[in-house]
Amino acid sequence: xxxxxxxxxxxxxxxxxxxxxxxxxxxxxxxxxxxxxxxxxxxxxxxxxxxxxxxxxxxxxxxxxxxxxxxxxxxxxxxxxxxxxxxxxxxxxxxxxxxxxxxxxxxxxxxxxxxxxxxxxxxxxxxxxxxxxxxxxxxxxxxxxxxxxxxxxxxxxxxxxxxxxxxxxxxxxxxxxxxxxxxxxxxxxxxxxxxxxxxxxxxxxxxxxxxxxxxxxxxxxxxxxxxxxxxxxxxxxxxxxxxxxxxxxxxxxxxxxxxxxxxxxxxxxxxxxxxxxxxxxxxxxxxxxxxxxxxxxxxxxxxxxxxxxxxxxxxxxxxxxxxxxxxxxxxxxxxxxxxxxxxxxxxxxxxxxxxxxxxxxxxxxxxxxxxxxxxxxxxxxxxxxxxxxxxxxxxxxxxxxxxxxxxxxxxxxxxxxxxxxxxxxxxxxxxxxxxxxxxxxxxxxxxxxxxxxxxxxxxxxxxxxxxxxxxxxxxxxxxxxxxxxxxxxxxxxxxxxxxxxxxxxxxxxxxxxxxxxxxxxxxxxxxxxxxxxxxxxxxxxxxxxxxxxxxxxxxxx
Numbered sequence: 001x002x003x004x005x006x007x008x009x010x011x012x013x014x015x016x017x018x019x020x021x022x023x024x025x026x027x028x029x030x031x032x033x034x035x036x037x038x039x040x041x042x043x044x045x046x047x048x049x050x051x052x053x054x055x056x057x058x059x060x061x062x063x064x065x066x067x068x069x070x071x072x073x074x075x076x077x078x079x080x081x082x083x084x085x086x087x088x089x090x091x092x093x094x095x096x097x098x099x100x101x102x103x104x105x106x107x108x109x110x111x112x113x114x115x116x117x118x119x120x121x122x123x124x125x126x127x128x129x130x131x132x133x134x135x136x137x138x139x140x141x142x143x144x145x146x147x148x149x150x151x152x153x154x155x156x157x158x159x160x161x162x163x164x165x166x167x168x169x170x171x172x173x174x175x176x177x178x179x180x181x182x183x184x185x186x187x188x189x190x191x192x193x194x195x196x197x198x199x200x201x202x203x204x205x206x207x208x209x210x211x212x213x214x215x216x217x218x219x220x221x222x223x224x225x226x227x228x229x230x231x232x233x234x235x236x237x238x239x240x241x242x243x244x245x246x247x248x249x250x251x252x253x254x255x256x257x258x259x260x261x262x263x264x265x266x267x268x269x270x271x272x273x274x275x276x277x278x279x280x281x282x283x284x285x286x287x288x289x290x291x292x293x294x295x296x297x298x299x300x301x302x303x304x305x306x307x308x309x310x311x312x313x314x315x316x317x318x319x320x321x322x323x324x325x326x327x328x329x330x331x332x333x334x335x336x337x338x339x340x341x342x343x344x345x346x347x348x349x350x351x352x353x354x355x356x357x358x359x360x361x362x363x364x365x366x367x368x369x370x371x372x373x374x375x376x377x378x379x380x381x382x383x384x385x386x387x388x389x390x391x392x393x394x395x396x397x398x399x400x401x402x403x404x405x406x407x408x409x410x411x412x413x414x415x416x417x418x419x420x421x422x423x424x425x426x427x428x429x430x431x432x433x434x435x436x437x438x439x440x441x442x443x444x445x446x447x448x449x450x451x452x453x454x455x456x457x458x459x460x461x462x463x464x465x466x467x468x469x470x471x472x473x474x475x476x477x478x479x480x481x482x483x484x485x486x487x488x489x490x491x492x493x494x495x496x497x498x499x500x501x502x503x504x505x506x507x508x509x510x511x512x513x514x515x516x517x518x519x520x521x522x523x524x525x526x527x528x529x530x531x532x533x534x535x536x537x538x539x540x541x542x543x544x545x546x547x548x549x550x551x552x553x554x555x556x557x
Contacts, residue, residue, distance in 0.1 A: 015163065015171035020046040020142065022517050023176035025149050025162055028056025029503055030487035030510025031182030032128055036079065037514030039135045040547065043521055046174055047182075048147040048164055051389050053382065054132070056184060056487075057503050059125040062227040062381050062388035063321055064110070064118040064300050065503035068446035068467070071116055072106060075446060075467075076504045077511055078548025086127045087119050095314065101307035110302040112319070113294060120302050120317070120380040121388070147172060149183070152192035157481045159192045178517040179483050182510055184390070185332065186397030186489030194480050195400040198333040200456070200494040208407035208495050209414040210449065210461055218334050220456035220494070222395040223326035226348040227388040228355060229302065229319050229377040232284035238375040239359045245346075249353040250361065256459040265357045267296075269323050272462045282358070283365045284374070285316035295365075296322060302380060317377045321392065323452070323460075325351045331455040333397060347391055393488075394452060394501055401491025402531060403473025409436035410496060411449060412464035421466065428555040432464045438471035440537050441551045442512035442544055445470065445505035451498045465499050467553050472537060475513050476527045484527055486513035508549065515544055 022038050024031045027049030038045045053060040068075040071084075088107045091097060101107060110118030135141040146167035153161040153173075161175040181188040189196040199218035203211040212220070243249075254260040261268050261277040271278040282296040283289040285305060289298070300319040305311035327347035332340050360370040376386025383389060407414050412432045415421035421433030432446075445468055451461040474491035475484050485491070488501045490509060499505070519540050520526055530536040541551055 015173045017173045017175065018046060018142070020044055020174065020176045021521055022046075022178045022180065022514075023162060023174050024048070024180045024182055024486060025188045026181060026183030026487060027054035027143070027145075028182050028184055028487050029058055029506040030513070031056070031180070032132070033079065033507045033510030034180050034182060034486040034514035034517070035135070035141050036131065037511045037547075038518050039140045041515070041518035041522070043518045044140050046142045046144060046176070048144040048149070048174070050146065050148040052145050053125050053389060054143065054145075055124055055128045057392065057506070059121045059128065060389035061392040062121045062229065062319060063392050063503070064112055064115045064302060064319060066447060067115055067117075067502070067504050070446070071504060074550060074554060075444070077443065077508050077550065079511060080504055080507045083127065083131070083507075084117050086131070087117060087123055090123050090127055091119070096309040097307055098309055107307075109304065109307065110300075110317070110319075111298065111304040111307070112301040113298055114300050118300060118302050118319070122380055122382050125382060144172065149187050149191055152188065154192050157479055159188075159194075159480060159483055162188065162191070177482060178521055180486035180513055180517060181483065181489060182487035183489070184393040184396060184487070186399070188483070189397050189399065189489070192480070192483070194477050194483060196397045196489070197400060198397050199331075200454070206404065206406040206408065206493055208493060209411060209417070210407060210463065210495055211493070217456050219331045220454050220458060221331045221333060222454055222498070223328040223452040224332060224343075224347050224394065225321055225325050225327065225392045226344075226351040227319060227321045227392055228351055228386050229317050229380050230355065230386065231315050231317055231375045231377045232297075232371060233315075233373040233375055234284075234286065235373060236375070237372045239372045240352075240356055243349060243353045243356055245349050246353045246356055249350055250357055254453070256453060256457055258459050260459070264324055265354060265362075266324070267363060270459060272460075281363070281365055284318070284371060287365065317380050320351070320354070325354045326452050328453050328455045332393070344391055348387065351387065395494070395497055396487070396489040398493070398497060399474075399485045399489055399491050400478055401474045401485065402476045402478055402528075403438070403440070403471045404491045404493065405468075405471065405474055405496045405500065406493050407449070407495045410465045410468040410499070412466055415466065430467055430555065433466045434556070435466035435468040437556060438469045439534075440472040440531065441469040442472045442475070442516070442541065442549070443470035443505075443508035444468065444550050444553055445500065445502065445508060447499040447502045447505070449495060449498050451495070461495075461498070468499070469552065470500075470505070470508060470512065472512070472516065472531055472540070475509065475516065476531055481526045481528060484513045484517055486510045511549060512544060515547070515549070516540055519543065
């Protein structure tokens, strides 16, 4: 192949250049894990991030972690378990907790029912910063915040450098023999002409049970969400100015297949159980739901006043990430920069309108309408306005990798229909069946196939998946020799992205990608060569296991 150079890179004569052993493009959950894995093995790296916080879903997107039921025992890597326990220790060291809360080894600071560990994004950020601090001080890790990738220099099947635009308008060209993509949208792939997919595949492409049956549609993408946090100060009035687009959103009825349940702004939401909907209201603190019923205030609550010795000083904070704020009117991928900016702005406006609706028109749990005491709580998110620093991105560009994980590999219904899920009577078989036992596994994870409503008018999909493995081949491009996926943009489909995108899986992906990159650098090899040699794959697996990365489920051994 003839060497090529991107036009962006050619115009960088005045840019500052840096050289490193490994370049991590994107500072999300996987990027942080990759950096720690690299430095653990003596490899220096540069990690870049467009915002001013590392941590992605956990921090600047403000999403409490959706996790599997084995997260406290064996369902995640040892380092991810340690990160979670460091968050708990931060609360014990920095907050005066009640004796029961302080003594609880599985402290859940927000006691949100979506997760075993709902905590404030500011705390996740502080713990991640502290974890990286000694490596930054030693010079082993260089962090470039406020740096957005804008171009790449490519020579044959290698990416030689990536160009970044800093917030002050300057440019940085970073060169490295190994480059990892841990961006939220798979931004490196189009910049370096790395083969990738967007949107939804047709069923005939991979034979997936829940794939589209009419046609492939690259603009059929999962909704995004712009999260925000709020307190409830009963008896006070914190009603904001009426948002400009409020009339549109308050009367908006989604046109979906299957049909929606009425207006989007409602406590009635679609459900996959009969009768196809459920009422899930909200009971803001200090009131308590009757009989401990599930409701939205405590769904993703990130601060529970009751665990604090001085609850008035640390009031309840509810993190809002609900289907009523899922934005699907415009896609983010396959469109120009202006359309992408417009979609992000509209997502944020929708969330603001939902907040105003709750303040003024939402049916109250105790009768009447509106909760004027709701107040945006930016202090928990590191922002002045109560909104997350960035939108929550569920579906990035997906690498066309050496291995593509499909629904046939992990979907419970499809594997049982095809006789692939294991003997239902076996005592070693979990209720969701057995997933594909990838021999090149570099990690594990579990979550349902959970697709949110899409930009093509497809309603959500929520079906069981088997506890799965992460194949090494899903991190490696088919053609490009020195790039690895280290975040959500691995070799998955539109369907399987929906469970490989979870926090604990993304951390595992990043940790394994960093380990593989360090292995290649130490041996002066390339990921393709490692993947093609079973003996080398086994060596990487031994390294991973030695550092606490679980590569198989206990019942698979």
